[in-house]
Amino acid sequence: MPVLTYHPTPASSISSSLSSTLKNLSEVPLLLSKSHLNFKPLNPTSATFPSFKPLKCTASPSDISLVDSDTIATSASCSTSHKSLKSRLQDGETLYGLFLLSFCPTLAEIAGLSGYDFVVVDMEHGPGGITEALHCLLVLSATATPAIIRLPDCCPVWAKKALDLGPQGIMFPMIDSPKMARKAVFPPAGLRGSAHTVVRASKYGIEQGYLSNYEDELLIMCQVESEEGVKKAEEIAAVDGVDYIQMGPLDLSASMGYLRDPGHKKVRAMLRAAEKAVLGSKPGKGCGAYLAGFAMPHDAPADLKSRGYNMVSGSVDVGLFRRAALDDVKSFKLSLSEGSDDESGDSKDEYWSE
Secondary structure, eight states: OOOOOOOOOOHHHHHHHHHHHHHHHHTHHHHHTSGGGOOOOOOTTTOOOOOOOOEEOOSSTTOOEEOOHHHHTTOOSOOOOOOOHHHHHHTTOOEEEEEEOSOOHHHHHHHHHHTOSEEEEETTTSSOOHHHHHHHHHHHHHTTOOEEEEOSSSOHHHHHHHHHHOOSEEEESOOOSHHHHHHHHHHHHSSOOOOTTTSGGGTTTTOTTHHHHHHHHOEEEEEEOSHHHHHTHHHHHTSTTOOEEEEOHHHHHHHTTOTTOTTOHHHHHHHHHHHHHHHTSBTTTTBOOEEEEEOBTTBOHHHHHHTTOSEEEEEEHHHHHHHHHHHHHHHHHHHHHHOOHHHHTOOOSOOTTO
16 A cells, blocks of 8 residues: 655745745736836717617518617607507408416417417406506517407506506496496596506507507407396497497396306397397497407307407317316326227327327
8 A cells, every 4th residue: 555755845945936926926016017008098078989870670670770869769669560459450350369367478478379369368357467467468469469458347447557558458347338338438538647658558658659549559348248238239339439349148148047048049139139239330430339259159259250240259268278178187087998099009199288
């Protein structure tokens, strides 16, 4: 086994090395004082700096041009090729959307990426409030999907807070009369607290034309979902500022005593009467409204479209997930009783997530 021997360094050697190091360090100030490292102080009155022109944001990422600073004030917001819901409706399009009840940003993002024309963030029946709605609007905006907020009540306070978030539409529940419809129109057009210079709706004050054009792009939707509302549907649709009548078949059936049977013939007849009243109005001309509605098990989206609906909501996010989860569990239980896919020879070339 080798033996390790320790040889201490003589004190005289350590002292000599330390003296040499200190001598070298003492020469550093002399080196820094040489003329070739002489720095002149900056004169702020005579110094010049290169000027950079700001970039103008255009609809196409590849079309970036330089503009003068004077132009920035009038072009603060980026132009976009995306048409608003209101303009698409005026062009005669039929729009298809989804109700977001979960307030889950991930599901909101999936809905936006899936290609829905709009998503309704449901504050009436969903568990979320204004803050949760904002989170959903942010992810929907990232997918260029217009958002509509359904309020929990026809209340100016709720309307003000929802409008400040910047949705493309506001839906008011339980509108039973023209008087209630005029109250629904009141928040954006009438007297209300204003903070348009700092809220999201105006891009936090960056969009200078917000006050002059927001009413042209905002959809005011009144939900008719009772016998009383159906009887006055034509008058409600004629209220100036009401853009849409949203039919509520489930609440309508409840108001008629058929909560467990929304497909009852009497409920259908009442619904058809309301549809006829709204479709007979003249939307876009200040004396009428478009027609929107929910699909039901007995009333498919294609059926609504064939009857003249301009906006169709085909499902609810929670309902879609529930259906997928139940089908998944059912499929697995059946596989246990019938044997595995490999044994039956019916294996499909798919990933588990499909």
